[in-house]
Amino acid sequence: MEFRLLFAALLGVAGAELVLRREAGRTNAHDATPELRDLLLFAGCIGLLGGRIAAMIAGGTNPFTRPGDIIVFRAGVETGYAALFALLTFALSARKDFWGASDAAAPAALGGLGAWHLSCLIRNSCLGSASGLPWAFSSGASDVTRHPIGLYTALLFAAATIGLIWWKRRRHPLGVIGAAALLVAGAIRLLTEPLRPGIGSGPELWYGAAVIAGAGVLIWRLRLGVYAVPVKDEDTHAEDNNAEHTNDSGTDASGPSTAARRLLSRLPRPRLPWGQRSSNP
Amino acid sequence: MLILNTELSLFLHSALVIRRHLAVIVLVFALGACSSAAVSIDHIDPLPEMDPPEFYALLQDSERPIVLNVWASWCVPCRSEASLLREAAALNDGIMFVGLNVQDSQQSAREFIAEFGLTGFNHYFDSDGAVSGVLGSYGVPQTYFYAPGGRLVHRHAGIIDERTLAVYVDDLLRLED
Numbered sequence: 001m002e003f004r005l006l007f008a009a010l011l012g013v014a015g016a017e018l019v020l021r022r023e024a025g026r027t028n029a030h031d032a033t034p035e036l037r038d039l040l041l042f043a044g045c046i047g048l049l050g051g052r053i054a055a056m057i058a059g060g061t062n063p064f065t066r067p068g069d070i071i072v073f074r075a076g077v078e079t080g081y082a083a084l085f086a087l088l089t090f091a092l093s094a095r096k097d098f099w100g101a102s103d104a105a106a107p108a109a110l111g112g113l114g115a116w117h118l119s120c121l122i123r124n125s126c127l128g129s130a131s132g133l134p135w136a137f138s139s140g141a142s143d144v145t146r147h148p149i150g151l152y153t154a155l156l157f158a159a160a161t162i163g164l165i166w167w168k169r170r171r172h173p174l175g176v177i178g179a180a181a182l183l184v185a186g187a188i189r190l191l192t193e194p195l196r197p198g199i200g201s202g203p204e205l206w207y208g209a210a211v212i213a214g215a216g217v218l219i220w221r222l223r224l225g226v227y228a229v230p231v232k233d234e235d236t237h238a239e240d241n242n243a244e245h246t247n248d249s250g251t252d253a254s255g256p257s258t259a260a261r262r263l264l265s266r267l268p269r270p271r272l273p274w275g276q277r278s279s280n281p
Numbered sequence: 282m283l284i285l286n287t288e289l290s291l292f293l294h295s296a297l298v299i300r301r302h303l304a305v306i307v308l309v310f311a312l313g314a315c316s317s318a319a320v321s322i323d324h325i326d327p328l329p330e331m332d333p334p335e336f337y338a339l340l341q342d343s344e345r346p347i348v349l350n351v352w353a354s355w356c357v358p359c360r361s362e363a364s365l366l367r368e369a370a371a372l373n374d375g376i377m378f379v380g381l382n383v384q385d386s387q388q389s390a391r392e393f394i395a396e397f398g399l400t401g402f403n404h405y406f407d408s409d410g411a412v413s414g415v416l417g418s419y420g421v422p423q424t425y426f427y428a429p430g431g432r433l434v435h436r437h438a439g440i441i442d443e444r445t446l447a448v449y450v451d452d453l454l455r456l457e458d
Binding site (some may be wrong): 056058060066068069074076124127129140141144196197198199200253 | 298303357360364369372373396397398426432433434435445447448449451456457
């Protein structure tokens with residue numbers, strides 16, 4: 001059995017998880033992590049499925065007549081369609097809080113992509129175009145040394161993740177972190193693509209589209225200027241305590257009773273507490 | 282009552298999201314139904330039988346690098362990589378692409394070649410697995426990359442992905458230079 005792809009996927013998930021845990025209580029609310037994790041995993045899975053089906057169709061395999069082939073992810077996933085499906089799923093799942101959710105999840109998504117590219121060491125797929133640079137290396141019985149393009153990409157994604165976290169910890173308009181992540185992810189892949197040998201036409205158009213879309217949304221959100229205000233955990237707890245004190249009687253003209261609030265807090269919330277709320281400056 | 286209303290709205294919210302996701306997936310599946318066989322099976326000749334001495338002669342006499350793909354029509358991963366190999370064969374005239382069909386029937390092998398349009402390959406039939414046996418090939422698919430004269434440069438077990446195939450093919454082309 002071949003488990004390297006599975007390990008690589010797990011490494012990608014671990015990378016995203018690491019960033020999510022690191023940012024919990026810093027730029028994201030503590031209790032937002034499980035929902036962000038679910039959202040990213042769900043979007044990632046739907047993206048993979050969509051990308052795999054797209055690759056099958058592009059390769060001439062009918063998913064209706066060969067449904068078993070869908071799970072053979074190793075045979076190829078169309079990166080562009082996968083990204084599109086993942087973004088659509090993310091947008092549909094968090095549509096009411098889309099901008100806040102995209103800002104909260106963006107560094108984790110880039111961290112996950114960086115870890116995925118680092119997994120080229122496991123998958124033995126780090127090599128790119130031929131190079132004579134000192135750190136270039138070869139594989140098999142070939143003496144052609146090549147760029148470790150997988151490692152370059154992983155390093156670029158790691159740097160982008162750190163940059164996004166740095167920006168996220170400062171005052172920023174709502175939605176710009178998510179848009180910047182899309183722009184940077186597209187730009188990294190577009191920049192590294194010339195160093196990756198491929199068969200036939202590559203996905204450069206998709207990466208170009210991601211750069212344009214990311215830049216467009218980034219400019220729009222910057223000009224709109226709806227700013228994210230970090231919600232501190234102390235504030236949340238203070239509000240909770242206050243709510244409990246003012247609801248000693250069990251009723252409140254402005255909302256449900258304390259018992260009902262407690263029950264409601266245990267239900268899945270359609271509006272997700274990303275640790276940010278919008279306000280106009 | 283408030284809780285029930287909230288639960289109902291949450292359920293409707295979830296149902297709406299799931300329905301939309303399903304609609305997207307169904308659309309993709311529907312598009313997939315449009316695909317069909319690439320070549321008519323009538324244009325595919327029966328595959329010539331190959332034994333180990335013939336195989337070694339092919340490797341040693343070849344002036345071009347060889348990419349050898351060991352496949353079978355019943356092998357699901359082979360189906361998954363077939364279109365990629367077809368594209369690679371179409372783009373690289375300087376390399377001979379050889380298909381070694383193992384433990385299969387002539388009819389199934391020809392249907393497979395027709396379905397994926399693998400006409401750019403020189404296919405051979407290895408019904409008893411003798412050639413794949415001397416290669417030390419266990420299971421399918423397996424892909425071997427040989428320099429002119431028969432020196433093995435790379436060997437890949439399992440489905441080969443686009444980037445790996447591209448790098449290994451590029452290695453062969455550079456050896457040729």
